[in-house]
Amino acid sequence: MSTASNPGPLVAPTDSLSPRELERYARHLSLPGIGIEGQRRLRAASVLVIGAGGLGAPVLHYLAAAGIGSMTIIDDDVVEASNLQRQVLHRDADIGRAKVDSARDALLRLDPELAITAISERLSPDNALELFRSHDVVLDGADNFATRYLSNDAAELTGTPLVWGTIFRFAGQVSTFVPGPGPMLRDLFPDIPEADSVPNCAEGGVLGVLCGTVGSAMATEAVKLICGIGTPLIGRLLRYDALEADYSTLRFSPDPDRPPVTDLAEVAVACAAADQGLGRQNAKGSGAEGQCARRDDEVSIEEYLAESSPAILIDVRDGWERQISTIPGSVHLPLSVLQVQGWKAVEAATALPPREVIIHCKSGARSAQAVALLKEGAPGAVRLRSLRGGIDAWWASGHETVQAPGQTAVSGSHHS
Template identity: 50%
Template sequence: MSGGEAGVQPLVEPADDLSREELARYARHLTLAEIGPLGQRRLKAARVLVVGAGGLGSPALQYLAAAGVGTLGIVDDDAVDLGNLQRQVIHRAADIGRPKAESAADAVRALNPLVEVRAHRVRLTAENALELVRGYDLVLDGADNFATRYLVSDACALAGLPCVWGSILRFEGRVSVFWAGRGPTYRDLHPEPPPAGEIPSCAEGGVLGMLPGMIGTVMVAEAVKLLTGTGSPLVGRVLMLDALTMRWRELRLDPDPLAPEITEVAGLPAEACGPTGPTAAETVSPQELSALLDLRESGGASFGLVDVREEWERALVSIPGAVGVELAAIEARGTDALPEELRRSPLVLHCKSGARSARALELLRPHWRDREETLRHLSGGVLAWIDEVDPALPRY
């Protein structure tokens, strides 16, 4: 099926009937000729798996439930924290600390008790992805990392399921439908993952709080169209939004005829981390850094701890003894951005979760090569420090 082709067949057979309550609840759908009672019965019979109960999963789950999708699965192994609430609107302040899958499941049940909810509190892996998706008719991929997106796409390809994919970062969002055998897959859009640190996560790069709602609702519209056999799905098309200019544009995407056949859920190759990523020798754990800081305090070690985050982040939470030098300054000025006393000193770099400090290490590495002084970065950043060393500090 080429991009823009209409007439896709419904994914599911309709349920037997609609109750009086369902007739009243879904009345606005029933009046649409393109959906009507038959389409609503298909939604009632449908099983949809949503990967991620975060920014994209929040609006997706709410609108799928409101639309009357009969069974919703939620895959997420993370917990709700305060920094999620700016965009992950399915969660509430009272849910902080709860597993996201459970918090989202409760919200879905409160919105529509007619929906069956299955909470999968697991991390999606190459070992469990195919088994999970096979229990559903369609998958919405709201993952926030490349590794999971490849897993979801591969599993859907092997199971013969369409995958409605969305992606958000800063002010930009993208939506498409991947469907092996009928159109491209995620591997046609990204044959290889970008080098480590090249594309920041939402945690590192930020995201406009409303953007997940805009992209997530488009994903739900695509899901409803596929389930009911209505309209022209985004197979072979990537819809892109620039929220700063409020412009949508469309990119045609065709399957790569030379791409190898997907025969397993492969995930990412080991080299996906990129040849310039920090090595084990260039990495320090939170516990190791804590011990080094204690040693420095007693005069037994000398090194600089450099925080490459922005000033507002450091004001919110900091590791004691760190000197602030933003990554942008290192990108612009290299070693000249560092205080003079640190330019020939052993350094440990850190950021929020590790991506920016890895990038800073990559930029500074040539200046430390063939020197006795070590250059390392903190694995997992401030978030890992909080988890492993000082849980009383605020997360964001």
């Protein structure tokens, strides 16, 4: 009998398992609750995984190993060197390739009989409903709020179970949303947060092995739903603190006053705003940092180079980032220093009072934050702007960068 704690098996079992499959999944076949019938359900299941990055990589890897019969991967990003610390499906040789292509090849090496569809684009209001309707369960490993709420709303509209996970620095969260039996994401977090309200992995960092912990928990939820075993995280938010080795669970219920999702209109606005931010980023296409500056607070690379009077260019990245690449002539003032010292740090770093200050980071989020911060203390005559797309856009435009391991950074104490 289906209950809110366990809605029962999602998938009817396939007719039989081949001798190869019986040998391959032998350790499942002896498990109570899975057995031959559960393995046949897994082989019959169709799963959509949103994202082939930090969470998507372990999700895809373990579901393929578990015997899922058909998987669709959707992701519009390419593999970068900085991904390899946590996105374990990809290899050094895959740098520059579409993540979905790299992931597909890795999964087919694991199981050549797996049916894989690779979609090298973003989940959007235009494709979400069709994709959700055509799969038994969806796992969302997206790295932005707009896509997470799009997944939730598409799940609610189509009645498709959704496994959801997030990671940040040393902590992760997992929950399972099954329309009907249990509450949804909007019952827990009703409103879509501002895109820049929480730093992303590119800015805040993430412990690589945390992705494996959280992604494995997500894959476990999918197996439980498909086979109808155990107690899925319906109405529960699992929280994991890696530094404290602590797991905790928050219980939540449907909000009787929450209006039901009737269309994708609201989330389409959030997705459009997110896409606009991505469009301002570098030509490499990395969606890692986001962009939150207003247009009048930004300057393009072409505009910066065409300035008739020289501007002070301030790099607010961390010191280790400058060891990778640096825009020639930039002054190093880490964002952490500006957050403590404010405009005084800029005055101390420049011989003459600046009238034009342009700030850059990797792709625009931290520099926009620095512009907003410095406006509170800067003289009114000073013009402050963020370099659109940051050093990523500078590099992609073909302009020179240098490594700066020997440069002396302008630094300061973290105390007033």
